[in-house]
Amino acid sequence: MSSVGNGDGCCAGGSDGGQRHVLAVDDSSVDRAVIAGILRSSKLRVTAVDSGKRALELLGLEKKDVSMIITDYWMPEMTGFELLKRVKESSELKEIPVVIMSSENVPNRITRCLEEGAEEFLLKPIRPSDVSRVCSRVLK
């Protein structure tokens, strides 16, 4: 299993050499801390928020700065799927790749998310190797 902590910068710089910015969305403070830790170990700049609503507020302000969204599926008020739909329906946000995380392996759920435009569906607990693989593909 590769370790993101090796810091080979697989996900690091954008074309301008700056850090890529990832928006992490999860209502669980534990999971927010873990995903933020994994992303930071990949030399990515991370903003972690606790709801889809907050994510959309931030995207409204900083859309050009966000290179990827990684969101939990199951959140109160707005699920990760609903957030994905809002992003993909927005002409300003639809190009931002969205990755969904869930602790439940529900095939219909996974299919729906991928059909709606999610880049990948990751099962929790998230490992650094999962993030490394996704970032290598998504954040070229």
Added chain:
Amino acid sequence: MESSSLQRQLANLKKSLFDQGNLDEQFYQLEELQDDASPNFVEEVVTLFFRDSSRLVANIEQAIEKCPRDYGSLDALVHQLKDSASSIGAAKMMKDCTVFREYCEKRNSEGCLRSFQKVKKEHSTLRLKLENYFQLLRQVGPAEKATRSGK
């Protein structure tokens, strides 16, 4: 000499946490993320876990005592607890929560009560063991952090 004794205690405690099934591989994954920029990452995450899980355990207790019992709400709470446990590698808690959820699904009152007692017990045990672990880690200091290999 004292330092090596502490290191032995630390190693033994860690080994027992894994051998007795309290923790799994996910805990090692968190340790791998710890570095100079985040030297206390694991302890911070574990602290967050016990803050959240204590609240969830209290909410589960309320939900279990409610009459009539809402098994759907109860299951949702246990699901949250299980997810949280999995994020830090609290393997035994995860297993206990899985069994608990199965009883919720079957609306088995006795099973739910028994499962909850197990979950509460493991929650307390794990908290105590990890508090001891981090206390020892602080005492052992940078030397252990530099050589921490886990397995």
